[in-house]
Amino acid sequence: MKNLSSKRKSINWLKIFSNTFFVYLYAPIAVLIIYSFNDNRIAQVWTAFSTKWYLKAFNNEDIQRAIINSLKVAGVATIVATLFATMAALVLSSKRFRGHGISNAIISLPLLVPEIATAVATLSFFAAIEFPLGLTSIIIAHIVFCIPFAFMPIRARLSGMDQTLQEAGRDLYANEWQVFWHVTFPLLKPGILAGAILSFIISIDDFIISLMVAGAGATTLPLYIYSMIRLGVSPEINAVSTVLFCISVTAIIAYWLVSKQNEEKVHVH
Amino acid sequence: MNDINAISVKNVEKIYGGGKQAVTALKDIHLEIRDREFFTLLGPSGCGKTTLLRLIAGFEQPNQGEILLFGDHLEGLEPYQRPVNTVFQSYSLFPHMTIAENISFGLKMQGKMQKEISSTVAEMLELVKMAEYGERMPNQLSGGQQQRIALARALAPRPKVLLLDEPLSALDLKLRQAMRHELKRLQRDTGITFVFVTHDQEEAMSMSDRIAVMSQGSIQQLDAPETIYERPCNEFVANFIGDVNLIDASVSEFQPGKLVCQWAGSQVVAANTATTADLSSENRVRLAVRPEKLRLVTKDQGQTNAQVTESMYMGTDRYITVTCDHGENLEVRVQNSDVSGEVIQEGDTVGVFIPELSAVALTDQQSGLS
Numbered sequence A: 001m002k003n004l005s006s007k008r009k010s011i012n013w014l015k016i017f018s019n020t021f022f023v024y025l026y027a028p029i030a031v032l033i034i035y036s037f038n039d040n041r042i043a044q045v046w047t048a049f050s051t052k053w054y055l056k057a058f059n060n061e062d063i064q065r066a067i068i069n070s071l072k073v074a075g076v077a078t079i080v081a082t083l084f085a086t087m088a089a090l091v092l093s094s095k096r097f098r099g100h101g102i103s104n105a106i107i108s109l110p111l112l113v114p115e116i117a118t119a120v121a122t123l124s125f126f127a128a129i130e131f132p133l134g135l136t137s138i139i140i141a142h143i144v145f146c147i148p149f150a151f152m153p154i155r156a157r158l159s160g161m162d163q164t165l166q167e168a169g170r171d172l173y174a175n176e177w178q179v180f181w182h183v184t185f186p187l188l189k190p191g192i193l194a195g196a197i198l199s200f201i202i203s204i205d206d207f208i209i210s211l212m213v214a215g216a217g218a219t220t221l222p223l224y225i226y227s228m229i230r231l232g233v234s235p236e237i238n239a240v241s242t243v244l245f246c247i248s249v250t251a252i253i254a255y256w257l258v259s260k261q262n263e264e265k266v267h268v269h
Numbered sequence B: 001m002n003d004i005n006a007i008s009v010k011n012v013e014k015i016y017g018g019g020k021q022a023v024t025a026l027k028d029i030h031l032e033i034r035d036r037e038f039f040t041l042l043g044p045s046g047c048g049k050t051t052l053l054r055l056i057a058g059f060e061q062p063n064q065g066e067i068l069l070f071g072d073h074l075e076g077l078e079p080y081q082r083p084v085n086t087v088f089q090s091y092s093l094f095p096h097m098t099i100a101e102n103i104s105f106g107l108k109m110q111g112k113m114q115k116e117i118s119s120t121v122a123e124m125l126e127l128v129k130m131a132e133y134g135e136r137m138p139n140q141l142s143g144g145q146q147q148r149i150a151l152a153r154a155l156a157p158r159p160k161v162l163l164l165d166e167p168l169s170a171l172d173l174k175l176r177q178a179m180r181h182e183l184k185r186l187q188r189d190t191g192i193t194f195v196f197v198t199h200d201q202e203e204a205m206s207m208s209d210r211i212a213v214m215s216q217g218s219i220q221q222l223d224a225p226e227t228i229y230e231r232p233c234n235e236f237v238a239n240f241i242g243d244v245n246l247i248d249a250s251v252s253e254f255q256p257g258k259l260v261c262q263w264a265g266s267q268v269v270a271a272n273t274a275t276t277a278d279l280s281s282e283n284r285v286r287l288a289v290r291p292e293k294l295r296l297v298t299k300d301q302g303q304t305n306a307q308v309t310e311s312m313y314m315g316t317d318r319y320i321t322v323t324c325d326h327g328e329n330l331e332v333r334v335q336n337s338d339v340s341g342e343v344i345q346e347g348d349t350v351g352v353f354i355p356e357l358s359a360v361a362l363t364d365q366q367s368g369l370s
Helices: A002-036 A052-059 A061-093 A100-111 A115-128 A135-159 A164-171 A176-204 A208-213 A221-229 A235-266 B049-057 B099-109 B114-127 B143-155 B173-190 B201-207 B225-230 B235-240
Strands: B007-016 B023-033 B038-042 B064-069 B084-087 B161-165 B193-198 B210-215 B218-223 B245-255 B258-263 B266-271 B284-289 B295-297 B304-313 B317-324 B329-335 B349-353 B359-362
Touching: A002 A235, A052 A061, A052 A235, A061 A100, A061 A135, A061 A176, A061 A221, A100 A135, A115 A135, A115 A208, A135 A176, A135 A208, A164 A176, A164 B084, A176 A235, A208 A221, A221 A235, B007 B049, B023 B049, B023 B218, B038 B049, B038 B201, B049 B064, B049 B084, B049 B161, B049 B193, B084 B143, B099 B114, B099 B143, B114 B143, B114 B173, B143 B173, B173 B193, B173 B201, B193 B201, B201 B225, B210 B225, B210 B235, B218 B225, B218 B235, B235 B245, B235 B284, B235 B359, B245 B266, B245 B329, B258 B284, B266 B284, B317 B349
Parallel strands: B038 B193, B038 B210, B084 B161, B161 B193, B266 B359
Antiparallel strands: B007 B023, B007 B064, B210 B218, B245 B258, B245 B284, B258 B266, B284 B359, B295 B349, B304 B317, B304 B349, B317 B329
């Protein structure tokens, strides 16, 4: 009996600890979201529920432009990075390709390089080749750092795939292109989708690199929020940040659903 | 019947890797597989049997030699250009397609009409007795069912030759035995040449018209199952297929098909397919005797006397180990059909009798596998 009760006690401690941890983790976000619905002009003083800051934010042309810029950058960067990552994963998984160990490492390395270093390097590079800073420069930079994120789930999906499936396809009168289209690609799709969502999440809230390589008129949403906050915390910022937060959460949920499906499908004999 | 062989393998050699790490998987293989034959490549893992199958399918290219399919050269043809299909060891059904889509895949790639495809798919499902399963997904089927679908998928395009790469090895014993009958029936019903790869000698014996026993990249013996068992050409084949006693004797006389030998001071007449030239200079010969061919008789009635050291009751048989007077141990199998109640006990002294032609002279020493 004594053992049992002490065991119960330790479980309670664990619960308290983990609950505290979750509060610590999510309280700031909760505060942000709650105060975005605050009627008061002073962000920290609660008066009544209102959605007026959302309306105000959406009617702000600068914010509209920033959201559109962010979606453009994330959209293009996601598509191009996923395309590159898929091709890289396919090449690296083929038996004919030698030295895939080192190539895998090179592709994954940017994940570990400090972002500020990448940001400065990208800016110096653009300066060196006299590339004009603007939306295009942001897109190019985003494509580059999104590739490793897109690559990881695709590569994982490919290496979990039974290689004899491709052989079975070739054996059944499908040429290389048909094998890719009818066998490899449908099985790879969840991995590609996961890679694309991951790229999108990474791109939409990137700040450091975007700050360095953005030119005049190429303000993305995180950059705009940062510029607003220098004038003080307003409920409008809370509203815009909440929107950005929701975009990311939606993408993360999508990623989670896709990777769950991924696991289920890989475990087919 | 067609006079042309379904498959001719000529001088085929396959080497993996290069330089010092080169591994010879197949050396100088000659092989002819007849039309409508159930042909088995049998051997331990690493003997080259699967490599040979992959060369026929086109997944690998030989370093030397050529392979012909009904007289046509296969060289330079991709797997999808060869009218042969493979049943893979792991089934390899496409997990994202239904059973019907799996079976129709080959037909679709061949550009068959939709009408013909659906009727063939129905026919194939009927053939493997899984008519109601067309709309299921592969992961909803058991291993045995997946195996049947893999067969149906490979048979659907009506290949000229069906290649089977250890298709039964992932199934449990009962299912494996049932599938043997199933495979034999499918081969009869379709009239397609089957090339079957296995390491299971029982599987090979029960299904095949002819067996090629392989070891270390070469064919040791190619014959009908009975001949392989009754007349193994060398020690490897004798040992690999069933149990065997190997005894050394000296040759005293050649007769057509026979070899008169001296063993333990008595005469043994062994079956012999070789000529004098195949025997070593000292006239020594190794004989193979199956345990069930040996007879235990009353003392002094056989070629030698022996003491029973072990007697194991196995139901249909009794496995008996005897030690001969000159020290050699022999395994004997006695069928449990004697109702007199006389049982051979451990410690009994008996006579060992090797009936005429029940021993086989192992004359083919070229493989050097002793």
